[in-house]
Amino acid sequence: MFTLTIKKSVQMSVLLGALVGSVAAHAEAAPISDVVGTIEQTLTAQTQELFVSVKREFVMSLQTQLAESIYDFNSQLSLNAENKGESAGVDEYSAK
Numbered sequence: 001m002f003t004l005t006i007k008k009s010v011q012m013s014v015l016l017g018a019l020v021g022s023v024a025a026h027a028e029a030a031p032i033s034d035v036v037g038t039i040e041q042t043l044t045a046q047t048q049e050l051f052v053s054v055k056r057e058f059v060m061s062l063q064t065q066l067a068e069s070i071y072d073f074n075s076q077l078s079l080n081a082e083n084k085g086e087s088a089g090v091d092e093y094s095a096k
Contacts, residue, residue: 008046009046009050012042012046013043
């Protein structure tokens with residue numbers, strides 16, 4: 001997802017570069033400030049979209065890591081409880 005967003009941003013930048021080149025060839029048709037304003041708005045929107053995507057990916061990664069840690073911790077607690085139960089059983093038989 002993150003790679004796809006970066007690819008999309010790069011494609012948009014290339015498209016904007018082509019647009020600027022085209023506008024430069026037809027400079028009389030539109031004032032440069034309008035073109036720069038449009039480019040700035042597009043880049044701002046793309047940047048915001050990228051940040052939202054990165055934030056979503058980061059939160060999902062943290063949730064996954066936390067869930068794995070909790071699962072590992074619970075598994076370890078279960079193993080420790082089973083081992084204590086088995087060792088208590090062994091102590092009972094050896095005491096006889």
